[in-house]
Amino acid sequence: MNASTKVVIVGGGPGGYEAALVAAHLGAQVTLVERDGMGGACVLTDCVPSKTLIATADYMSGVDLALGLGVHLLDHEGDELSDAQARLAEVNARVLGLASAQSQDIAGRLLEVGVRIVPGHGRLLDPRTVRAETSSGTEDLAADVILLSTGATPRVMATARPDGERILTWQQLYELDGLPEHLIVVGSGVTGAELAQAYLGLGAEVTLVSSRDRVLPGEDPDAATVIEEVFRHRGMSVLSRSRMQSTVVVRDAGGEATGVEVTLEDGRVVSGSHALLAVGSLPQTQDLGLEAVGIATSESGHIVVDRVSRTSVRGVYAAGDCTGVLPLASVAAMQGRIAMAHALGDAVAPLNLANVSANIFTDPEIATVGLSEKEIHARGLDVATVNLPLSRNPRAKMQGLTEGFVKLFAAHGSGTVLGGVVVAPRASELIFPVTLAVTHRLNVDQLASTFTVYPSLTGSIAEAARRLHAT
Incomplete structure (x- = not known):
């Protein structure tokens, strides 16, 4: 691959900016068109802000937990404080400031590797041209490869119109x-x-x-x-x-x-x-020129792609929530990376959703990977299951944790780990060893025989695996 290959990316969210980094690394000339800011809605208004807000709420919950562990908060006069108070204006200022800083970091990294950033709205004129509408006019960008990564927007209803205030x-x-x-x-x-x-x-x-x-x-x-x-x-x-x-x-x-x-x-x-x-949400696929170019969309308006992110038009790829494959930032980023590797002739493995780990940032969190219980039943698979309450874990006892569990699914006979669920604080971190087991088709004995720190919450994952020995 040489620098004469032109890649134009429409949308600067995880799918777009990760694709840009890969394409630049592989030697292409990369132009990225983004109207709102690097990171897109994921960084500016969705994932990063919401998880920052949730982290703040977690600190509030920690005050209540500390009281239950015998830790008492006192004011400057020595009187006990029984509650904390969130000042939302300050909280939101930090949330938006952090999102902006993350966006600037992404932009800085793209510029470091030579990506040209065009602030504006991108639209396909044909399979080899993107028109960028900017504040100073329009610019037609010639491309050998195009990636669309325009994301999604909140769904609204005629009977419930948002006003931004109430x-x-x-x-x-x-x-x-x-x-x-x-x-x-x-x-x-x-x-x-x-x-x-x-x-x-x-x-x-x-x-x-x-x-x-x-x-x-x-x-x-x-x-x-x-x-x-x-x-x-x-x-x-x-x-x-x-x-x-x-x-x-x-x-x-x-x-x-x-x-x-x-x-x-x-x-x-x-x-x-x-x-x-x-x-719910709706894909942002309007006003992209899809119909004129002949790019297929689903009934829901999502861009149809295959496992290497190709659309129905040669040379045009798509990634992220606009495809409806799986609305996760990690999946969008992987789709973007796969698209560029495929388009630019690098080694590539098609997207495998069976190995995707996902997390819900409630308190406790819910992390999952691999086959779900519903999928196992639907396929009629012969699977052994163990559900180990977190309350039995010594580290959980020390931290005053009472809700949550570790659940593993393993195939009878081989003991291969097929999936898992972790419900716990920081389950997003705890799911990683289960993801490794699912991805590399480890069996429960291999997982169980791996050392874990004592005491630790990961000990419950090893214990759950031990309980599935000889399944």
């Missing part, structure tokens, strides 16, 4: 300068569950409206049950089997907004100070 999407939360008195979260999927618990931890009254039997309906049932029990135990009102019909802003006689009302399909009305809509 009715909010998850991208608008960080403009609030005060903690909502009563936040109604509509939607109990990953985003709804994470942010509902974050605001509960920060001190708001929270009602979670869930249209399903339980929160996190797409996750491991045992894990979802633990999280819902934690929600209720900590004071959250969870309305199961309750579907929103509409959400409106309530105003006083002078027209001043005083709150919101969420009307459910069964006629009940839930009143609060603010509403957060977490009812």
Whole structure:
């Protein structure tokens, strides 16, 4: 590969900027078109801000945990403090500042390796040309390879229009300068569950409206049950089997907004100070010139790609949430890297979703990898399962942890580790040894015979594997 190969990337999120780094490393001339800032929505308004907010709420929860462990907080006069208070304006300023700093770091790295960044909106003119619309006009960028990585945007409904003040999407939360008195979260999927618990931890009254039997309906049932029990135990009102019909802003006689009302399909009305809509997302594939170029999309509007990120048009690739493959930043980044390796002739392995580890940043977190219990049953596989409560772990006892578990799935006969679930604080870190086992098809004896620190939470992973010996 030589420097005459031109790569144009539309979208600077994880799929786009990771692809740019790979393409530059392989010697291509790389131009990246991004209208909002490097890192895209993931860094600026979605993943990075939300996880920063959640980390802040975790510190608040740590105050309550410390009290239970015998640690007491005193003011300057020696009086005991029983509570902490979140000043949301300060919290949000830090959240947005951190997101901006991360975006600048990404931009700096891209510039270091020679990537040209064009601030603006990119659109396909043909399979070899991207038109960039910038503040100073338009520029047509010739390309040998094009990657589309334009992400997704929050889904809104005609009966619940966000106004950015009282009715909010998850991208608008960080403009609030005060903690909502009563936040109604509509939607109990990953985003709804994470942010509902974050605001509960920060001190708001929270009602979670869930249209399903339980929160996190797409996750491991045992894990979802633990999280819902934690929600209720900590004071959250969870309305199961309750579907929103509409959400409106309530105003006083002078027209001043005083709150919101969420009307459910069964006629009940839930009143609060603010509403957060977490009812899914839509791919940002409009106004990209897809139809004119002949790029196939699904009924949902996602760009159709194969396992090496190719679209239906030769030389045009796509990565990330605009493809609908799996809405994770790690998957978007991998799709982008795979796309450039394939397009530029480097060694490449097709995307393998069976090895993807995922995490839900509730408290405790839920981390998963490999086959789920639902998939195992659907395939009729002969699998042994162990579920080890975290409360039996000595390190967990020391830290005052009572909720959570380690669950492993292993094939009968071979003992091959097929999947796992970890529900624990920092489960996102604890899932890594299970991910290694799934990826490299280790058996339970190999996992069990690996040394773990004593005492440590990872000890429960080894113990769970030992319990599956001779399956």
